[in-house]
Amino acid sequence: MTPEQFRAWRKGLKLKQKEAAELLGLKKRMIQYYETGTREGKKVKIPKYIRLACYALSQRIEDFDGISAIVLKTAAPSENGNAHAVNGDGQAEPETQAKEEALEAEVKPKPAKSVRGAKAKS
Numbered sequence: 001m002t003p004e005q006f007r008a009w010r011k012g013l014k015l016k017q018k019e020a021a022e023l024l025g026l027k028k029r030m031i032q033y034y035e036t037g038t039r040e041g042k043k044v045k046i047p048k049y050i051r052l053a054c055y056a057l058s059q060r061i062e063d064f065d066g067i068s069a070i071v072l073k074t075a076a077p078s079e080n081g082n083a084h085a086v087n088g089d090g091q092a093e094p095e096t097q098a099k100e101e102a103l104e105a106e107v108k109p110k111p112a113k114s115v116r117g118a119k120a121k122s
Helices: 003-012 017-024 028-036 048-058 097-106
Strands: 061-064 069-071 075-077 083-086
Touching (some): 003 028, 017 048, 048 061
Antiparallel strands (some): 075 083
């Protein structure tokens, strides 16, 4: 993934740098490094785990517990008309409904492919 592709991924999901950082478990500064491709004049490579996390988020997968995927939360409008994601406790978290709709419209989940060499569950 190039810095340009990373930035296109973030913008495609309509995420601000801070929001992308929170979803990826990073500091905003790392998002900036990945988008410019440099850190203190040295080339920065986007690690495989970040690339895979980007793919998971583009498929609406926010987390994985080892057995099943945790799908991104749905959005509900707040009193001022802005949308907020609602967590399991029914409390609002700042995420826009537009982001959720963009994820739904742009990325449809694909069935999981089997891994070569992996044994099937019996």
